[in-house]
Amino acid sequence: MVYQLDAQDRKILNELVADARISIAELARRVGLSKTPVALRVKALEEAGVITGYRANLSPVKLGLIHITFVEVKLSDTREAALRKFNDAVQDIPEIEECHMIAGAFDYLLKVRSRDVADYRRVMGERISTLPNVMATSSHVAMEAVVEQGTLSV
Amino acid sequence: MVYQLDAQDRKILNELVADARISIAELARRVGLSKTPVALRVKALEEAGVITGYRANLSPVKLGLIHITFVEVKLSDTREAALRKFNDAVQDIPEIEECHMIAGAFDYLLKVRSRDVADYRRVMGERISTLPNVMATSSHVAMEAVVEQGTLSV
DNA sequence: CCTGAAAAATTATTCGC
DNA sequence: GCGAATAATTTTTCAGG
Numbered sequence: 269m270v271y272q273l274d275a276q277d278r279k280i281l282n283e284l285v286a287d288a289r290i291s292i293a294e295l296a297r298r299v300g301l302s303k304t305p306v307a308l309r310v311k312a313l314e315e316a317g318v319i320t321g322y323r324a325n326l327s328p329v330k331l332g333l334i335h336i337t338f339v340e341v342k343l344s345d346t347r348e349a350a351l352r353k354f355n356d357a358v359q360d361i362p363e364i365e366e367c368h369m370i371a372g373a374f375d376y377l378l379k380v381r382s383r384d385v386a387d388y389r390r391v392m393g394e395r396i397s398t399l400p401n402v403m404a405t406s407s408h409v410a411m412e413a414v415v416e417q418g419t420l421s422v
Numbered sequence: 423m424v425y426q427l428d429a430q431d432r433k434i435l436n437e438l439v440a441d442a443r444i445s446i447a448e449l450a451r452r453v454g455l456s457k458t459p460v461a462l463r464v465k466a467l468e469e470a471g472v473i474t475g476y477r478a479n480l481s482p483v484k485l486g487l488i489h490i491t492f493v494e495v496k497l498s499d500t501r502e503a504a505l506r507k508f509n510d511a512v513q514d515i516p517e518i519e520e521c522h523m524i525a526g527a528f529d530y531l532l533k534v535r536s537r538d539v540a541d542y543r544r545v546m547g548e549r550i551s552t553l554p555n556v557m558a559t560s561s562h563v564a565m566e567a568v569v570e571q572g573t574l575s576v
Numbered sequence: 577c578c579t580g581a582a583a584a585a586t587t588a589t590t591c592g593c
Numbered sequence: 594g595c596g597a598a599t600a601a602t603t604t605t606t607c608a609g610g
Contacts, residue, residue, distance in 0.1 A: 270486040284478035288442050291587055302595050307588075318484045323477060324438035326574045330472045332424040333574060336522060338531055355568045362575035366533075368490060368564040377492055377562065379520075381574070408531065410522040414509045417571065420480045420487060420535070421516035445603060456579050461604075 271318045276301060278422050280309055281318070285419045288322040325417075328381065335384050336410040339396060341376040344403040353400045361399075363391045374406070385409075425472045430455060432576050434463055435472070439573045442476035479571075482535065489538050490564040493550060495530040498557040507554045515553075517545045528560070539563075 273281070279299045283290065290298075296306040313319045328334055343350060351369065354376070358367045366379035378396070382388040388407075396405060427435070433453045437444065444452075450460040467473045482488055497504060505523065508530070512521045520533035532550070536542040542561075550559060 269483070271484045273485075281478065281480060285480065286475075286477070288476040288478045292589095293587070303588080304590090304596090305594055316484060317481050320479045320481050322442040323440070323479055323573065324435065324442045325474045325477055326435060326439065326576065327471050327474050328574060329423070330425045330470060331427075331574060331576060338522070338524070355566075358568055362572070364569055365572040365574075366567075367569035368492070369566040369568060370492070371563045371565050373562075376568070377564075408527075409525045410531075411525050412509075412523040413520075414512055414523060414530070415518055415521040418516070418519040419477065420482060420485060420519075422480065422485060446605095447603070457604085458580090458606090459578060462577095 271313070271316050273318075273422060277309060277313065280306065281313065281422050284310070284319065284322075328413075328416075332383055333381050335382045335388055336413060337380045337382070337388050338408040338410065339378040339380055339392075340370075340374040340406040340408075341378060341396075341399075341402055342404045343375045343401045345401045346375055350401050354402075357399050361391075361395050363395065425467070425470050427472075427576060431463060431467065434460065435467065435576050438464070438473065438476075482567075482570075486537055487535050489536045489542055490567060491534045491536070491542050492562040492564065493532040493534055493546075494524075494528040494560040494562075495532060495550075495553075495556055496558045497529045497555045499555045500529055504555050508556075511553050515545075515549045517549060 276299055280295065283295055283298050292303050292307045292310070295310070296303045299306055310319075343354060355367075358364055358378075363380050363382055364378050365381050368377050369375065370377050380388065380391060380396070382391050392405070392407070396402070430453055434449065437449055437452050446457050446461045446464070449464070450457045453460055464473070497508060509521075509523075512518055512532075517534050517536055518532050519535050522531050523529065524531050534542065534545060534550070536545050546559070546561070550556070
């Protein structure tokens with residue numbers, strides 16, 4: 269299940285994580301192989317699902333989406349069916365950037381992105397508090413994003 | 423400072439977020455404009471910093487990096503100089519995928535990615551607990567990543 | 577500000593070695 | 594895995610509305 273990478277696969281992945289748009293020729297130059305094997309390796313990594321896609325990254329600042337809140341959520345029902353319902357409902361809320369089921373004092377941790385506090389207030393009222401079986405929430409406002417979306421290091 | 427997007431910019435961004443590697447011709451077709459204005463708009467979005475880059479996305483599962491822990495951190499010193507030191511030190515730890523300074527009961531929230539619990543134990547001991555001025559930490563282990571890296575919706 | 581087509585450049589693929 | 598030749602795509606440019 270886990271794909272076994274060699275040193276050259278790692279180089280390839282790191283280059284593509286840094287810039288998804290370089291050509292095979294340029295990638296080959298940086299990795300130190302010729303184009304043929306690099307093209308084959310990239311294809312293999314794609315087909316194995318190691319590379320899941322190539323995406324443009326957008327600036328939250330330029331889009332005016334700089335307000336981040338982490339929300340601890342407790343459910344009134346944590347049986348499997350209720351969890352599944354919650355998981356499904358969460359997918360439809362674009363403001364929820366991350367959602368993790370947590371082992372411990374609360375059930376879920378959400379990362380919510382909004383324009384500002386007022387916008388967050390709206391998201392909480394309209395979207396989060398109405399998720400299925402939400403019993404209580406606790407919000408932690410971020411004052412500064414020190415590290416965001418740190419890419420996987422391989 | 424905030425870039426004012428029109429409906430077509432939004433379409434362009436959403437397409438590039440979904441697939442960073444489509445050609446201008448294909449992008450133009452999907453947006454419903456000809457190539458010339460689409461090429462100009464993409465260039466403008468890049469130069470304005472709205473698009474910060476194009477990156478390959480990797481599968482944590484295929485890389486064997488499926489263990490996620492959220493760590494609340496309290497510092498013994500929260501004066502500006504100490505915060506700056508902490509912020510800097512955090513950048514050098516690849517396992518820390520996110521780090522946010524929090525207003526409230528604790529000072530920082532970290533998202534840490536590791537292979538498994540044993541690997542997390544190592545990261546905590548070797549990396550996190552040795553960060554400058556760390557007084558206390560509280561770890562919350564994720565049992566399921568319900569939503570991850572939700573792309574910015576525009 | 578957009579269209580559409582021609583021209584120029586770049587890129588991926590295929591081959592023998 | 595290499596390197597060159599071929600084949601395909603892509604970006605850029607430009608006249609015109």
